[in-house]
Amino acid sequence: MRSADTEFVGGPLDGRILPILLSTFNSVPKVYRVPVPAHGDRPAETLVYDRAKAYSAKGRARWQYVFRAPQA
Template identity: 35%
Template sequence: MRHEECEFVGGPLDGRVIEVIVGMTGQPPRSYTVPAGEHRYVYHREHGERGKHRTPWVFTFDPDGKPPAGPKWPWSKRG
């Protein structure tokens, strides 16, 4: 399996660079969940800015832990 280094911003993993498994398209998952005892920390993938971040992909901390908004298809219902 292929890995890519991704930077984490915010939350308990702030400033760390961790190798994350990438999919067939070469992109890391849209959300990354870190289990820590009874708590779960959720991070969402974003594009990293050149010069500001060390990696092309950045995971930002989501304190609410909501899943990312996906595409809204006309034939499927949400919620």
């Protein structure tokens, strides 16, 4: 399967670039969920990132993931 290096903005993964598997239409998923297991006093949670379009310095469109803040 093909993958694309995708940047994460905000949240715990801020600034990281991770390879994301592409769909059958060669696009990254609209929503990316990262399960975080329970550790010590912290309960298990799921981090949610939404796909957003970003532009490179040359004006080329690319995808990045933006952190969705948890609802209170």
